[in-house]
Amino acid sequence: MQLLYQTHSPYARKALVFAHEAGLADRIEVVHHETSPTLRNEAVYAQNPLGKVPVLIRPGQSALFDSDIICAYLDTLHGRAPLIPRDGEARWQALRLQAIAQGLADAGIKVRWETVRRPEALRYDALREAYTLKLIESYDWLERELDADAPLHVGHISIATALSWLAFRELPDFREGRPKLSGWFDAFERRDSMRATPLSGETHD
Numbered sequence: 001m002q003l004l005y006q007t008h009s010p011y012a013r014k015a016l017v018f019a020h021e022a023g024l025a026d027r028i029e030v031v032h033h034e035t036s037p038t039l040r041n042e043a044v045y046a047q048n049p050l051g052k053v054p055v056l057i058r059p060g061q062s063a064l065f066d067s068d069i070i071c072a073y074l075d076t077l078h079g080r081a082p083l084i085p086r087d088g089e090a091r092w093q094a095l096r097l098q099a100i101a102q103g104l105a106d107a108g109i110k111v112r113w114e115t116v117r118r119p120e121a122l123r124y125d126a127l128r129e130a131y132t133l134k135l136i137e138s139y140d141w142l143e144r145e146l147d148a149d150a151p152l153h154v155g156h157i158s159i160a161t162a163l164s165w166l167a168f169r170e171l172p173d174f175r176e177g178r179p180k181l182s183g184w185f186d187a188f189e190r191r192d193s194m195r196a197t198p199l200s201g202e203t204h205d
Contacts (some may be wrong), residue, residue, distance in 0.1 A: 002029045004044055004055040010105040010165035011067040012054040017157050017191075018071045020193035022078045026047045028056075038205045068098065071154055084154045093147065097155025098137055103161040107134040108162075114172045117205060135172050143178040160188040168199045 003019070005012045019025045033053055035041045046064040047055045047161065054109065056064040064070050075084045085091040090110065114128035150156075161183050163174055177183040188194065 001027060001059070002049065002057040004033050004053045004057065005030045006035060006053045006201075007032060008165075008168070008199055008203065009053055010108075010162050012050075013165070013197050013199065014101075014158055014161040015054040015056070015067045015070045015074075015195050017084060017161055017189070017193045019074055020196055021152065021157060021191075022074055022083060023080060024074055024078055025196070027077075031063055031180065034204050036203055036205045049078075067158075068102070071157075075154075081151065083152065083157070090150070090153070093150070094153040094155040097146070097153075098158040100142065101155070101158030104135060104138050104159075104162040105139075105165060106167050107131040108169065110170060111135070111171055112203075117203065135174075139172075139174040139178060139181065139200055142174075143181045146181060148180065148184045148186060156188065157193075160185060160194065162190065164194070165199060 003012070003016060005016065016025070016028075016030065019028055033041050033044050035044055035051060035053055043052060044055060045051045047057060047063040050065065052065070054065065054067055054070055056070045058064065059162060064073055075082055085094050108131075110131040111128055114123045114125070114131070146159070163181075166172075171198060174185075
């Protein structure tokens with residue numbers, strides 16, 4: 001399999017960290033591609049009409065895109081305990097965390113558009129502030145709700161990769177006043193899967 005990837009994408013990194021945690025990384029060739037809404041990448045568009053990574057290319061089968069779908073597929077390929085719980089409350093708690101992580105990354109990207117990516121004259125301060133509030137509220141929610149003692153699942157991977165990207169991009173600090181979340185994140189960052197997939201590079205628009 002091939003994973004179309006970007007070294008500074010929280011979504012792509014989530015899929016690759018998941019592959020490492022599932023013991024599947026050695027079955028995947030990682031191919032870096034630069035993408036952004038204003039930079040068309042023909043190779044990516046050929047596999048995903050949204051023009052975004054990650055994309056998982058499977059020999060003899062259709063390509064899969066979106067990190068949630070890729071993780072769900074990868075979870076069917078290994079013999080370890082599932083990283084997406086199959087049923088019961090554990091499943092919904094894992095998927096709930098995954099949803100928060102998706103929202104964190106989405107909001108962080110929007111904050112960046114209104115601070116460093118959009119031409120200064122076109123930036124919308126009220127929109128930046130609104131998405132910053134979504135980040136802060138989500139950090140506070142995680143400080144209260146994150147179950148650090150639960151078995152590893154996709155929600156943990158999603159949260160860790162989203163927070164790591166937010167720190168990488170120097171977006172509002174999730175550590176300040178949140179010792180539970182900070183301690184959990186620091187421990188997760190030491191996992192082999194995170195060490196094997198460092199963030200790097202700048203966005204090209």
